[in-house]
Amino acid sequence: MILFKKAADINNWLLKSKAAGKKTGFIPTMGALHQGHTSLIHASKQAGSISVCSIFVNPAQFNDANDFDNYPSTIEKDIDALEKAGCDVLFLPSVSEMYPAGMENAKNYDLGYLETVLEGKYRPGHFQGVCLVVHRLLNIIPANDLYLGQKDYQQCMVIKKLVELEKINTTIYICPTLRETSGLAMSSRNMRLTAEARKHALTIFETLSYLKNNIKPGDLTALKQTAIDSLTNAGFKVDYVEIADAGNLDIINHWNGNKKLVAVAAAFLGDVRLIDNMLL
Numbered sequence: 001m002i003l004f005k006k007a008a009d010i011n012n013w014l015l016k017s018k019a020a021g022k023k024t025g026f027i028p029t030m031g032a033l034h035q036g037h038t039s040l041i042h043a044s045k046q047a048g049s050i051s052v053c054s055i056f057v058n059p060a061q062f063n064d065a066n067d068f069d070n071y072p073s074t075i076e077k078d079i080d081a082l083e084k085a086g087c088d089v090l091f092l093p094s095v096s097e098m099y100p101a102g103m104e105n106a107k108n109y110d111l112g113y114l115e116t117v118l119e120g121k122y123r124p125g126h127f128q129g130v131c132l133v134v135h136r137l138l139n140i141i142p143a144n145d146l147y148l149g150q151k152d153y154q155q156c157m158v159i160k161k162l163v164e165l166e167k168i169n170t171t172i173y174i175c176p177t178l179r180e181t182s183g184l185a186m187s188s189r190n191m192r193l194t195a196e197a198r199k200h201a202l203t204i205f206e207t208l209s210y211l212k213n214n215i216k217p218g219d220l221t222a223l224k225q226t227a228i229d230s231l232t233n234a235g236f237k238v239d240y241v242e243i244a245d246a247g248n249l250d251i252i253n254h255w256n257g258n259k260k261l262v263a264v265a266a267a268f269l270g271d272v273r274l275i276d277n278m279l280l
């Protein structure tokens with residue numbers, strides 16, 4: 001695996017590889033890698049692409065300084081995991097390399113409704129930071145294909161919107177959420193959970209499964225409330241549990257039985273914020 005730290009260097013290298021007719025598959029991450037991340041590398045390798053992974057804990061997307069300060073970093077292990085997964089290129093930039101002009105006068109992306117609900121509502125500014133970093137990364141890494149995880153359902157929609165807005169020539173592939181055998185969605189933030197908290201964390205998956213198994217056409221208010229209560233009783237501080245239109249994230253309170261839905265949840269266990277989702 002080739003490691004680049006400078007934007008100009010990786011850009012030159014990839015432009016040459018593109019000129020030689022090779023396809024680039026890009027997997028942006030914030031490190032503390034797990035099998036969810038490496039599944040994205042495998043997907044890009046299966047497509048026959050040069051797989052490029054970036055590791056950058058993006059300060060612009062953290063609306064909570066505590067979350068940023070405590071975000072796990074396991075760079076040596078990450079490099080090892082990427083080598084094993086057959087990743088071809090790692091981009092490991094510094095903040096000044098990513099944002100040479102600083103982050104203050106960053107562009108504002110018109111994300112419309114997506115920025116007002118769920119993660120957008122509970123993490124103000126978060127999706128602007130996501131767009132800023134992904135836009136910059138896609139300028140540096142001219143990727144044919146971009147691999148994202150369904151684990152971050154709303155983020156996938158935001159990045160699709162970014163690619164449309166900025167007319168970026170890349171195809172987005174959304175890969176399934178990898179889970180522990182218990183059902184807990186793999187997440188870098190799980191590293192911050194104690195063994196005891198991990199058992200409670202599983203309630204998010206159980207709650208989403210409950211929604212999936214019990215949804216019926218009609219009013220959904222009571223079902224959602226049961227889901228919120230089960231998380232609260234397991235010791236979570238709930239930001240939201242919602243059922244939304246899978247296509248545009250409109251919140252659905254009354255289901256006609258036809259529309260495709262997604263259940264989404266975000267909740268804190270102690271100071272660790274976990275998110276998950278499930279297509280219903």
Ligand code: AMP
Pocket residue numbers: 028029030031035036037039040147148149150151152175176177178179185186187188
């Ligand atoms: P992150 O490092 O959390 O920014 O995630 C980098 C990429 O990995 C994003 O596209 C995530 O959606 C994806 N990802 C994170 N967790 C999982 C998972 N459990 N399964 C599949 N993809 C994931």
